[in-house]
Amino acid sequence: MTNQELIATLAKRLDWTQRQTSEILEATVSIINSNMEESNSINIQGFGLFETKKKGERISVNPVSKQRFLVPPKISLAFRPGQTIKDNLKKLEVNE
Numbered sequence: 001m002t003n004q005e006l007i008a009t010l011a012k013r014l015d016w017t018q019r020q021t022s023e024i025l026e027a028t029v030s031i032i033n034s035n036m037e038e039s040n041s042i043n044i045q046g047f048g049l050f051e052t053k054k055k056g057e058r059i060s061v062n063p064v065s066k067q068r069f070l071v072p073p074k075i076s077l078a079f080r081p082g083q084t085i086k087d088n089l090k091k092l093e094v095n096e
Contacts, residue, residue: 036077048081 001009003025012023016071035042036088041051081089 022089039075044082046082046084048079051078051080052076053078 007018007021008024008057009015009024011018014021016024032042036050036052039052041049043049052075055074058071059068060071061068
């Protein structure tokens with residue numbers, strides 16, 4: 001689903017204009033982004049948990065040259081699906 005398809009579907013379901021829906025979606029994404037930048041987790045009830053994880057520096061080895069190098073620390077985004085999504089996916093697996 002593309003961004004425009006999402007906006008059109010939400011607008012139809014909420015009986016809003018596509019412009020209103022687009023503004024709400026942009027504001028929501030902006031809030032999520034700013035919280036992720038501050039390393040805050042976001043729990044969306046019935047959907048899942050977005051959180052940042054800090055990965056420490058480590059030593060890695062190039063398998064071809066056997067040369068060791070240092071991989072710097074980084075922050076990555078993690079998503080853990082909520083129980084509702086997990087249950088829905090299990091139902092899909094059973095029906096296939």
